[in-house]
Amino acid sequence: MAMAMAAALFLLLLLLPALAAAQNQTFSANDGPWRPTETNRTLVSKSGSFGAGFLPSPSSPGKFQFAVWVNANPDRTVIWYAHKNNYAAVEADGSSTLAIDAAGKLSWTAGSSVVWSPSPAMNASASTTSLNDSGSLVHGAWSSFGEPTNTLMPLQAIPGAGTNHSITLQSNNSLFQLLNSYTLQHGTFMYANISSSVTPLLNFTPDGTLLLSGGSSLIASDKDSPRRLRRLTLDYDGNLRLYSLQPNTRQWRVVWQLVQELCTIRGSCPGQASICVPQGADAITCVCPPGYHSLGLGAGCAPKMNYSGRGNDDKFVRMDFVAFSGGAVTAVLDPGNYMTKLSPQNLADCESKCRANAGCVAFGYKFGGDRTCLHYTSLVDGYWSPATEMSTYLRVVASNNDTNNFTGMTTMIDTVCPVRLALPVPPKQGRSTIRNIAIITALFAVELLAGVLSFWAFLRKYSQYREMARTLGLEYLPAGGPRRFSYAELKAATKDFSDVVGRGAYGTVYRGELPDRRAVAVKQLQGVGGGEAEFWAEVTIIARMHHLNLVRMWGFCADKEQRMLVYEYVPNGSLDKYLFAHGHGGDGDGDGGRKQPVLDLHTRYRIAPGVARAIAYLHEECLEWVLHCDIKPENILLEDDFCPKVSDFGLSKLTSKKEKVTMSRIRGTRGYMAPEWVIHREPITAKADVYSFGMVLLEIVSGRRNYGFRQDSVGSEDWYFPKWAFEKVYVERRIDDIIDPRIVQAEAYDDDAASVATVERMVKTAMWCLQDRADMRPSMGKVAKMLEGTVEITEPVKPTIFCVQDD
Ligand SMILES: *[C@@H]1O[C@H](CO)[C@@H](O)[C@H](O)[C@H]1NC(C)=O
Ligand SMILES: *[C@@H]1O[C@H](CO)[C@@H](O)[C@H](O)[C@H]1NC(C)=O
Ligand SMILES: *[C@@H]1O[C@H](CO)[C@@H](O)[C@H](O)[C@H]1NC(C)=O
Ligand SMILES: *[C@@H]1O[C@H](CO)[C@@H](O)[C@H](O)[C@H]1NC(C)=O
Ligand SMILES: *[C@@H]1O[C@H](CO)[C@@H](O)[C@H](O)[C@H]1NC(C)=O
Ligand SMILES: *[C@@H]1O[C@H](CO)[C@@H](O)[C@H](O)[C@H]1NC(C)=O
Numbered sequence: 001m002a003m004a005m006a007a008a009l010f011l012l013l014l015l016l017p018a019l020a021a022a023q024n025q026t027f028s029a030n031d032g033p034w035r036p037t038e039t040n041r042t043l044v045s046k047s048g049s050f051g052a053g054f055l056p057s058p059s060s061p062g063k064f065q066f067a068v069w070v071n072a073n074p075d076r077t078v079i080w081y082a083h084k085n086n087y088a089a090v091e092a093d094g095s096s097t098l099a100i101d102a103a104g105k106l107s108w109t110a111g112s113s114v115v116w117s118p119s120p121a122m123n124a125s126a127s128t129t130s131l132n133d134s135g136s137l138v139h140g141a142w143s144s145f146g147e148p149t150n151t152l153m154p155l156q157a158i159p160g161a162g163t164n165h166s167i168t169l170q171s172n173n174s175l176f177q178l179l180n181s182y183t184l185q186h187g188t189f190m191y192a193n194i195s196s197s198v199t200p201l202l203n204f205t206p207d208g209t210l211l212l213s214g215g216s217s218l219i220a221s222d223k224d225s226p227r228r229l230r231r232l233t234l235d236y237d238g239n240l241r242l243y244s245l246q247p248n249t250r251q252w253r254v255v256w257q258l259v260q261e262l263c264t265i266r267g268s269c270p271g272q273a274s275i276c277v278p279q280g281a282d283a284i285t286c287v288c289p290p291g292y293h294s295l296g297l298g299a300g301c302a303p304k305m306n307y308s309g310r311g312n313d314d315k316f317v318r319m320d321f322v323a324f325s326g327g328a329v330t331a332v333l334d335p336g337n338y339m340t341k342l343s344p345q346n347l348a349d350c351e352s353k354c355r356a357n358a359g360c361v362a363f364g365y366k367f368g369g370d371r372t373c374l375h376y377t378s379l380v381d382g383y384w385s386p387a388t389e390m391s392t393y394l395r396v397v398a399s400n401n402d403t404n405n406f407t408g409m410t411t412m413i414d415t416v417c418p419v420r421l422a423l424p425v426p427p428k429q430g431r432s433t434i435r436n437i438a439i440i441t442a443l444f445a446v447e448l449l450a451g452v453l454s455f456w457a458f459l460r461k462y463s464q465y466r467e468m469a470r471t472l473g474l475e476y477l478p479a480g481g482p483r484r485f486s487y488a489e490l491k492a493a494t495k496d497f498s499d500v501v502g503r504g505a506y507g508t509v510y511r512g513e514l515p516d517r518r519a520v521a522v523k524q525l526q527g528v529g530g531g532e533a534e535f536w537a538e539v540t541i542i543a544r545m546h547h548l549n550l551v552r553m554w555g556f557c558a559d560k561e562q563r564m565l566v567y568e569y570v571p572n573g574s575l576d577k578y579l580f581a582h583g584h585g586g587d588g589d590g591d592g593g594r595k596q597p598v599l600d601l602h603t604r605y606r607i608a609p610g611v612a613r614a615i616a617y618l619h620e621e622c623l624e625w626v627l628h629c630d631i632k633p634e635n636i637l638l639e640d641d642f643c644p645k646v647s648d649f650g651l652s653k654l655t656s657k658k659e660k661v662t663m664s665r666i667r668g669t670r671g672y673m674a675p676e677w678v679i680h681r682e683p684i685t686a687k688a689d690v691y692s693f694g695m696v697l698l699e700i701v702s703g704r705r706n707y708g709f710r711q712d713s714v715g716s717e718d719w720y721f722p723k724w725a726f727e728k729v730y731v732e733r734r735i736d737d738i739i740d741p742r743i744v745q746a747e748a749y750d751d752d753a754a755s756v757a758t759v760e761r762m763v764k765t766a767m768w769c770l771q772d773r774a775d776m777r778p779s780m781g782k783v784a785k786m787l788e789g790t791v792e793i794t795e796p797v798k799p800t801i802f803c804v805q806d807d
């Protein structure tokens with residue numbers, strides 16, 4: 001035993017000098033030729049972080065490449081390799097040699113031919129070659145930093161930065177390029193830009209800030225972490241990513257990436273008709289559309305049967321959220337001319353024009369106002385993303401009966417606000433002394449008069465959002481994707497989380513301002529489970545919910561343990577501040593009871609269907625069923641013009657799966673939870689949201705908290721707001737008793753028939769929402785219609801279940 005150990009020690013002692021000798025900091029003319037087969041012979045930087053030497057070629061057995069790699073990482077990540085002008089790595093077999101000749105010229109030769117040598121234009125003449133601590137191979141005036149491959153290192157000066165001849169990076173498979181430090185391309189198809197304005201990348205700093213020309217910058221998610229080894233690489237999947245080396249695991253972690261939806265990268269699914277579908281946040285898969293079969297990996301798909309093209313033996317299969325050619329709608333993005341953009345009258349027009357053209361293999365139709373119609377003659381770069389907001393109608397033989405997996409868009413995306421009112425509510429010009437009411441009424445009148453105009457205003461506003469998204473940096477994602485913020489960015493934006501604007505079930509909300517001076521609300525989440533990727537995926541779904549009555553999410557932060565959401569800032573605050581003047585049962589929001597104007601009846605009536613439609617959108621029109629689970633006035637925010645916006649939607653999805661199964665009462669709020677949830681602890685359904693909304697509706701009308709009200713006015717133990725309201729409407733027929741006394745007392749109030757009808761409609765709708773049995777309650781879509789006055793409201797059953805709901 002001792003003998004064996006002694007022998008091992010002796011061997012080690014023998015080996016040590018050999019190893020030390022093999023790892024030199026310089027390679028000089030005296031060292032003799034370096035052969036690729038001497039795999040232990042490496043050049044290391046002074047600090048030992050980087051290594052250089054020969055590596056076996058990944059593709060051609062027996063051949064070698066000369067490369068610089070990161071030593072601190074066990075996989076020896078390559079950051080540079082000797083290459084030709086076309087960026088392909090040069091390779092040679094084991095008999096070739098690297099040497100420095102008497103004149104100081106470094107060259108890698110095979111027989112009499114030179115495989116590779118530093119560019120003579122760079123005065124590459126020296127007696128030694130070394131690797132410096134930034135990872136640059138230096139030989140005289142020449143350095144590998146001047147000829148990047150697919151990776152940039154911190155502070156690596158980009159050759160010709162700021163000019164039109166700046167950096168070109170190429171992925172190691174030669175498919176993707178970063179051209180002019182700015183545009184990502186696959187062949188001649190561009191698929192992403194570093195920024196929206198032409199601001200090329202200059203370099204990046206060791207702390208993870210990507211500096212762009214013009215003074216703007218992009219920030220890594222771990223910017224605050226102590227110095228880490230970082231690299232910016234154009235990966236072989238076509239994405240540009242910033243990595244940082246984790247000190248503990250010595251593995252790379254992505255801390256910034258240019259493209260968030262991998263499927264929007266051109267060439268992700270090569271070949272005809274192949275459709276890229278995301279698999280979680282960082283993987284993709286390629287599938288064939290119905291009626292097509294696969295031709296093998298990377299070869300695309302072909303039709304199972306051909307149609308004649310005369311338009312008599314084919315049909316169109318609708319594939320929701322699918323687009324081809326990256327959804328490009330301009331010639332710049334479609335150099336192949338695979339697409340023609342038409343302006344049809346409607347969907348049927350778009351379809352018949354395609355059918356009339358034998359070469360039209362599919363057409364795309366964009367919902368939501370602009371009626372874009374794309375005719376495809378070739379199906380390349382197909383991908384699925386809700387951000388396309390379009391469906392592709394694929395032409396297949398009429399007999400095809402394949403199942404179609406691309407479904408999910410039920411109706412066109414509904415974003416119209418304010419809602420159209422069916423009740424004739426003439427704006428009444430009183431001698432009002434209450435200025436706010438006059439303003440609100442005037443606004444309301446303008447809206448009624450100019451229904452069409454307001455739609456245009458909405459459209460303009462919407463395109464403004466797009467513009468805003470661009471200036472905000474959201475353009476790194478296709479429309480609808482959230483932007484990732486670092487903790488440092490949000491800390492700076494919120495002035496170190498100093499301005500609290502609210503506290504809710506999911507965490508504290510802070511007001512902040514982004515560097516472009518836009519106001520945001522930052523919600524610091526508590527009790528959110530799951531990993532970072534899971535969080536990212538859920539947040540992406542939330543960010544894709546577009547509805548004018550939903551608060552827009554701009555981005556998120558997932559740094560270490562921190563989980564934050566960044567929302568648009570809605571200036572007028574939450575509805576509860578307007579409804580409950582005396583702060584009954586307030587949940588302790590940060591606003592110390594500032595006096596708010598009394599909302600008049602018309603404004604209140606306008607808020608109700610807006611909220612209903614937003615929740616109906618969540619329940620019925622979103623890709624996945626999203627239950628709100630916490631509808632209450634605190635979660636209804638008001639814009640400048642009192643257009644309502646529902647907040648906190650989708651957050652129940654972020655809570656851990658275990659909580660969802662048991663569905664304890666953690667997420668609801670006292671007074672708003674449906675009886676089946678409180679008493680029977682049944683799994684929550686969409687009908688629980690309907691119940692909560694009914695309660696909110698009664699509160700909107702009465703201006704009183706459903707549970708605070710009881711103590712003030714009636715002492716009875718089993719007093720139940722819905723029951724009481726039911727009796728007022730259907731038994732006593734005294735609707736005035738329900739209305740907020742502040743409205744009735746206001747000078748502008750006029751108890752004409754229209755106002756009474758408005759209140760009646762709201763209360764009766766509320767009665768249906770508050771039915772004891774969940775199956776008796778209407779769907780949220782029906783509720784919206786009831787409020788709008790497009791369906792008749794029959795007489796409901798009296799709500800009776802009163803349950804003690806304590807915290
Ligand atoms: C390192 O230096 C020793 C001694 O000068 C030499 O024998 C060896 O070949 C050198 N190795 C490299 C990689 O240059
Ligand atoms: C490289 O080093 C390892 C041990 O570190 C040794 O087993 C191997 O034989 C060496 N290879 C060459 C080609 O010298
Ligand atoms: C190379 O050397 C020549 C003469 O010394 C000098 O004029 C030229 O600027 C040098 N080129 C580079 C790229 O350093
Ligand atoms: C390494 O070389 C590059 C290119 O010559 C230079 O920009 C960089 O400053 C050098 N780094 C160090 C640590 O010497
Ligand atoms: C880059 O090219 C554009 C147009 O091709 C030109 O307007 C601009 O001046 C050029 N910039 C530089 C720094 O050469
Ligand atoms: C490119 O890089 C990937 C991942 O590092 C590797 O799997 C692949 O073999 C490389 N391809 C070439 C051609 O070097």
Ligand SMILES: *[C@@H]1O[C@H](CO)[C@@H](O)[C@H](O)[C@H]1NC(C)=O
Nearest residue numbers: 183190191192193196198332
């Ligand atoms: C990238 O920027 C160029 C120039 O501003 C623009 O023409 C092009 O459409 C942009 N490409 C993408 C994919 O956004």
Ligand SMILES: *[C@@H]1O[C@H](CO)[C@@H](O)[C@H](O)[C@H]1NC(C)=O
Nearest residue numbers: 287288289290402403404405
């Ligand atoms: C649809 O999805 C199912 C299940 O994932 C799969 O078996 C089937 O092949 C898919 N159909 C098509 C046409 O891709």
Ligand SMILES: *[C@@H]1O[C@H](CO)[C@@H](O)[C@H](O)[C@H]1NC(C)=O
Nearest residue numbers: 293302303304305306307308
């Ligand atoms: C459909 O037509 C193409 C081109 O005309 C042909 O190559 C292909 O074999 C045909 N496919 C079938 C299933 O008949």
Ligand SMILES: *[C@@H]1O[C@H](CO)[C@@H](O)[C@H](O)[C@H]1NC(C)=O
Nearest residue numbers: 304305398399400401402403
């Ligand atoms: C689909 O059509 C094929 C023949 O075209 C037939 O054999 C098959 O049963 C059909 N499948 C269904 C589900 O109708």
